[in-house]
């Protein structure tokens with residue numbers, strides 16, 4: 001049986017599900033896409049090739065192997081996108097919560113049944129269907145759970161809005177000992193530079209007490225400011241609109257002092273090293289074209 005344990009985003013990683021780019025399927029039709037960045041690349045003829053994305057994910061697998069992390073991979077569903085395993089479920093403490101993901105992506109959960117079977121049944125939580133939530137919006141941070149959401153009345157119009165108020169309330173009820181703090185995110189179905197698809201597309205804690213953040217990803221300035229004050233101005237690395245677009249906030253922590261990051265994130269990687277963090281660089285610019293990066297591709301099961 002798997003002894004799940006996740007308290008935060010950066011404690012030493014021991015076991016993780018890493019998505020797969022195998023049998024990712026043909027280039028989607030514009031009407032079948034569910035994020036504006038993929039759309040943009042389909043129109044420009046620059047949508048990523050499966051073989052390139054497989055290489056990128058293999059580089060991540062190699063780093064995880066180097067750090068002796070146990071890596072689970074999804075079963076392969078023919079011609080189906082299974083790169084972003086982060087969103088399909090999430091672990092908080094010893095609970096595995098099935099995410100109620102966008103219907104276009106709902107088969108992804110079935111492909112990790114071999115992992116779920118190893119979790120005691122009483123620790124697997126299935127939320128009511130009207131609680132929409134994706135793991136990219138959920139961040140356990142010690143006594144807190146940070147959740148990205150969108151509560152506008154036009155929620156149903158946004159295919160980019162993935163976590164609703166009902167889900168935030170449900171998480172609050174399941175974890176009464178945690179402070180659940182939600183953040184309204186900026187959404188656009190058409191402009192990736194104005195779209196924080198998930199909380200991890202505009203914010204992520206790193207190290208022991210630091211964070212990466214993009215102000216414009218937050219709809220409410222006070223909520224952005226709350227995070228800056230929480231971590232302290234000097235501990236926060238502010239990223240630009242283009243850096244958010246390139247997914248700089250979506251690196252992945254193996255521990256408080258080791259992260260996996262994209263090799264072109266020069267400014268961020270320099271800052272991380274200045275903080276004493278070892279940066280394991282991988283190529284991930286092709287996968288980034290689908291509006292997800294390293295945090296999005298990983299579902300941590302056990303951290304110290």
Ligand SMILES: NC(=O)NCCC[C@H](N)C(=O)O
Nearest residue numbers: 034035084136198290292296
């Ligand atoms: N946590 C994340 O931000 N995941 C990225 C998911 C990207 C995928 N194209 C989607 O729209 O669901």
